[in-house]
Amino acid sequence: MKRLKDIGKRIVATFAAAAIPNIAVGSVIEVSAFKAAVMAGAVAVIGVVEALAQAYKDGTLTNAEIDEAFAEG
Numbered sequence: 001m002k003r004l005k006d007i008g009k010r011i012v013a014t015f016a017a018a019a020i021p022n023i024a025v026g027s028v029i030e031v032s033a034f035k036a037a038v039m040a041g042a043v044a045v046i047g048v049v050e051a052l053a054q055a056y057k058d059g060t061l062t063n064a065e066i067d068e069a070f071a072e073g
Helices: 002-028 033-058 063-072
Strands: none
Touching: 002 033, 002 063, 033 063
């Protein structure tokens, strides 16, 4: 359960790290800040979840695989 909680926290951090810089970019290209943040955050999270799913295909998920998924995302 601790591992799942840690992954959840890291996913939230991934979302925030991708969303925050895109708020300004969205305003420059006349996209609402909310939409720009959600789109950027969602794309980042989807990348991490995909990498985690690929790593879990063998039925196990090691700490190294988790770290690699977040490094790629």
